[in-house]
Amino acid sequence: MEILLAIVIGVAFGAVLDRIGATNPNVISGMLTLRRIKLMKTILLAIGTGSILMFGGQMLGLVDVGHMSVKAAYIGVFIGGLMLGAGWAASGFCPGTGVCAAATGRRDALFFIAGGLLGAAAYMATYPAWKASGLLNDIAGGKVTLGSVPGASYDGIFAVSGDILGIVLGLVFVLVAFVLPDNLTGQKRPAELPAE
């Protein structure tokens, strides 16, 4: 059953990533240079939609709170985020979209995957040094959510209802998605790349 769900949800995820333009490095670079941020609006709307559905469902008892999986906070999250951001901008791919882009036939994405496998192996080899450095130690409580979610095994940073905060933040994400302009650079640029 789980394998069937992996196939159904996986296929849907890959197809949607392709249809929103996330498998296309031209679109990713357009977003990260702030010249064409439609994809950013899409992502913000998706986070907001997901949040509202999940926390709303949990409040109504339709969604199992036990399915939440919150990752730990530590200094390495920020350092790793910086590294991922630099590589993401240079290549135009992140792990998921890189795999998807290779599947759509993009040759550079195959090189991205090869580099990624080597990078993951390099981390596996250097993990003990990171562990010893203390940069993987929990900060601010480690696996925490912003509010306290009823029934969840994670602590909240703020003593407010995590469900309601989740829905409110979800609405904020949706609102920001709608008010953001298509271009954040302030310069007049063509909306799309000119056709070849």
Place this chain on the structure above:
Amino acid sequence: MTLDWKLGGVLLGVVFFAAVLLVKPIGVSTQFVILDGIVADAVNPDFITQTEDGYTSTNAYMAKSSGKYAKSAANPLNYSFIFVLAMAAGAALSAFSRGGVGRAEKRLPQIWEANFGDTPWKRYAVAFLGGFVVLYGARLAGGCTSGHMMSGMMQTALSGYIFAAGAFAAAIPTAMMMYKEG
């Protein structure tokens, strides 16, 4: 054909929600480690070994959290690994059904050509190095754009916000410096 951002955003949000509703939040970057583990164990069968209460590995990272990664690499037919393979299939089907990616674009993305000319091997080298840094960083952070940024922020996880702050702080200046044209 790219979907209208409103429809695309709602569909993507529904997929992330469906994953939490039915199984668990979406994540991708761990599977690079799992594939490395599968390959390493094929080359050297002592890399992953079965113990009385599970799996372990000669590599400390594979062996951490009671051998969780070692177990997945020893049993590739698990939810998360199949999920990533299915994701690739979904993207391929979608691209095929919209007429496919053009031949020139497959060889070299337009924005690269606009900035660096017809230099495909330079592009492949940057994609390779980019992949290295992206996956090293993702494993250090414990997740990537899917797991930390999307799934994490959706669950109001503090770690998701820390990750997103780091990722955009590096990504935006890097992209602006590298891709001035296009």
